[in-house]
Amino acid sequence: EAGVTQFPSHSVIEKGQTVTLRCDPISGHDNLYWYRRVMGKEIKFLLHFVKESKQDESGMPNNRFLAERTGGTYSTLKVQPAELEDSGVYFCASSQLNLGADTQYFGPGTRLTVL
Amino acid sequence: AQTVTQSQPEMSVQEAETVTLSCTYDTSESDYYLFWYKQPPSRQMILVIRQEAYKQQNATENRFSVNFQKAAKSFSLKISDSQLGDAAMYFCAYREPNTGNQFYFGTGTSLTVIP
Numbered sequence: 513e514a515g516v517t518q519f520p521s522h523s524v525i526e527k528g529q530t531v532t533l534r535c536d537p538i539s540g541h542d543n544l545y546w547y548r549r550v551m552g553k554e555i556k557f558l559l560h561f562v563k564e565s566k567q568d569e570s571g572m573p574n575n576r577f578l579a580e581r582t583g584g585t586y587s588t589l590k591v592q593p594a595e596l597e598d599s600g601v602y603f604c605a606s607s608q609l610n611l612g613a614d615t616q617y618f619g620p621g622t623r624l625t626v627l
Numbered sequence: 628a629q630t631v632t633q634s635q636p637e638m639s640v641q642e643a644e645t646v647t648l649s650c651t652y653d654t655s656e657s658d659y660y661l662f663w664y665k666q667p668p669s670r671q672m673i674l675v676i677r678q679e680a681y682k683q684q685n686a687t688e689n690r691f692s693v694n695f696q697k698a699a700k701s702f703s704l705k706i707s708d709s710q711l712g713d714a715a716m717y718f719c720a721y722r723e724p725n726t727g728n729q730f731y732f733g734t735g736t737s738l739t740v741i742p
Contacts, residue, residue, distance in 0.1 A: 515671060555718060557729035618672035
């Protein structure tokens with residue numbers, strides 16, 4: 513079974529540019545999560561999809577971030593325009609259920625560098 | 628908001644020896660879940676071990692075990708017979724069963740295994 517995949521693995525852009533990150537969850541997983549880790553800090557929750565609906569987007573930093581999950585399969589996270597503080601590693605995770613004990617399966621992350 | 632603290636940014640252990648990674652958390656809840664995730668270099672995060680707060684017995688997975696002290700809000704990870712493949716970043720995470728679906732992560736501990 514394929515795991516959670518993310519593309520690209522690395523992205524280097526200049527301040528003011530736009531970047532789109534993609535996440536493909538494990539097939540059949542309705543729940544998809546985005547997290548971000550800024551260098552040296554904790555991994556922070558951004559948002560949670562159940563199928564194509566946003567269940568919780570309380571962690572989104574501001575309106576420069578737009579997440580979509582059309583069709584309830586893969587998801588994209590667009591940053592427009594990017595700022596220096598957006599640099600970090602963006603993780604995607606998916607889970608089959610939406611229970612506290614349920615394991616979230618993580619992708620390898622996308623390392624975003626904004627210059 | 629719940630906080631998870633990993634006070635050891637870096638740890639090292641000799642191959643075949645035992646190492647303990649510390650994690651403390653802050654919550655007013657009585658029911659929750661705790662996790663340890665491992666992220667090897669340039670690879671995705673994988674679940675190492677999980678503990679339900681209502682269980683008094685410490686979780687164990689082969690060479691990995693936890694010391695869960697609910698009153699002290701402590702959740703340390705013990706790795707026995709350390710192997711080179713254990714070298715990774717280890718993240719402690721907390722999750723509540725009903726209020727929201729996100730994980731709260733610590734800042735991580737980078738473990739080096741010395742041959």
